[in-house]
Amino acid sequence: MTARDLLQDWQGLGSAQVAANGIELRVVEHGDGVPVVFCHGFPELGFSWRHQVFALADAGFRTLTPDMRGYGGSSRPERIEDYDLLTVCADLVGLLDARGIEDAIFVGHDWGASVVWQLARAYPDRVRAVAGLSVPATPRSSGPPVSILRSRLGDEFYMVWFQEPGVADKVLASDVRRTLLQDEVLSARTFLDTDSAEPPLPPWLTPAEFDYYVETFTKTGFTGGLNYYRNLDRSWERTEHLADTKVTQPSLFIAGSADPVIQFTPLAKMSAVLTDLRGSIILEGAGHWIQQQRPTEVSAALIDFAREVSN
Numbered sequence: 001m002t003a004r005d006l007l008q009d010w011q012g013l014g015s016a017q018v019a020a021n022g023i024e025l026r027v028v029e030h031g032d033g034v035p036v037v038f039c040h041g042f043p044e045l046g047f048s049w050r051h052q053v054f055a056l057a058d059a060g061f062r063t064l065t066p067d068m069r070g071y072g073g074s075s076r077p078e079r080i081e082d083y084d085l086l087t088v089c090a091d092l093v094g095l096l097d098a099r100g101i102e103d104a105i106f107v108g109h110d111w112g113a114s115v116v117w118q119l120a121r122a123y124p125d126r127v128r129a130v131a132g133l134s135v136p137a138t139p140r141s142s143g144p145p146v147s148i149l150r151s152r153l154g155d156e157f158y159m160v161w162f163q164e165p166g167v168a169d170k171v172l173a174s175d176v177r178r179t180l181l182q183d184e185v186l187s188a189r190t191f192l193d194t195d196s197a198e199p200p201l202p203p204w205l206t207p208a209e210f211d212y213y214v215e216t217f218t219k220t221g222f223t224g225g226l227n228y229y230r231n232l233d234r235s236w237e238r239t240e241h242l243a244d245t246k247v248t249q250p251s252l253f254i255a256g257s258a259d260p261v262i263q264f265t266p267l268a269k270m271s272a273v274l275t276d277l278r279g280s281i282i283l284e285g286a287g288h289w290i291q292q293q294r295p296t297e298v299s300a301a302l303i304d305f306a307r308e309v310s311n
Contacts, residue, residue: 004295005206006050013053015073018066020094021087025066026073027095031057034128034310035101036302037092038065041110041134042225043172043180044289045072045216047209048109051295052302059303064104066095068112070224072216080165083227085235089119093126102126105306109133109291110261111228117273118235121245129309131252131302134261134288137273140243144233153264161188162229172222176214179222183287204293246275250309253277254301256286256293278305 010028017024028046030053038049046065053063067074069091070083077083092115096104103126108116113132120127141148150160162168171191172179181199182190201210251274255262270277281301283294291298 003206010050021090023075028065033060035062035104039108039112041112055299076224084231085118103128105129107131120247129250133254136270138269139272156188169223252305254281256290259288
């Protein structure tokens with residue numbers, strides 16, 4: 001698939017600094033109608049939703065796309081504990097409040113998916129419907145997640161390796177280009193291997209778009225995003241009161257068949273959390289970065305879902 005370069009179009013939309021939950025979020029807004037909020041994951045930016053922003057705005061929706069806390073043009077608090085899930089959820093509620101929006105459709109990818117699944121449970125009145133990409137909704141784990149991941153997948157599993165402050169930060173920032181070109185990132189060895197050739201640019205990303213990512217992460221580093229992982233246990237502790245809470249809003253899940261995340265996060269567990277799942281779409285051959293890799297299919301699915309839940 002040949003990439004369509006949307007960098008200039010994206011930059012032409014402009015952005016605003018929005019005060020929310022004690023920080024500032026850089027937010028790109030486009031379109032008019034029922035609001036749809038896009039939440040990106042690691043290591044990405046609001047820019048990763050560029051295809052969907054234009055497609056949904058053209059379809060009659062109002063899109064709001066922040067750089068999440070810790071990323072890009074948004075605030076990057078220094079304390080690790082400022083990145084737990086409930087705090088990030090409060091950022092999104094603050095965004096709605098700042099824009100005078102009662103509720104919205106929330107769409108998240110990767111960590112953004114974890115955030116919007118939690119948001120739907122913590123603030124049900126603010127979430128009209130919710131779609132998660134690549135990371136399925138799962139029941140509360142039986143214990144603190146990091147110890148479970150370590151026992152099952154070892155110290156080199158990337159989520160475990162990310163835990164020590166400063167370690168992964170330094171490695172990832174030492175060669176931003178190589179870090180952002182990595183696709184199979186389940187092991188620390190992927191990031192520590194500096195002898196192999198630099199991975200090629202994926203066909204769904206243009207050189208100019210990739211440079212935008214590189215320039216941004218060269219400026220900000222990766223610590224903000226890594227701090228989401230460092231709050232796995234803290235988020236688990238802080239959400240005990242939501243342990244039996246279901247996502248009752250209309251929901252949608254989309255993933256690629258080649259995404260390693262769905263190999264260690266079984267999709268069958270979603271039924272224990274989502275009571276109104278409207279669809280579970282698996283894009284054959286697609287990997288983890290599906291909204292960029294398969295933008296037409298992802299946008300079409302989201303438009304159909306948004307129209308269904310808006311009527």
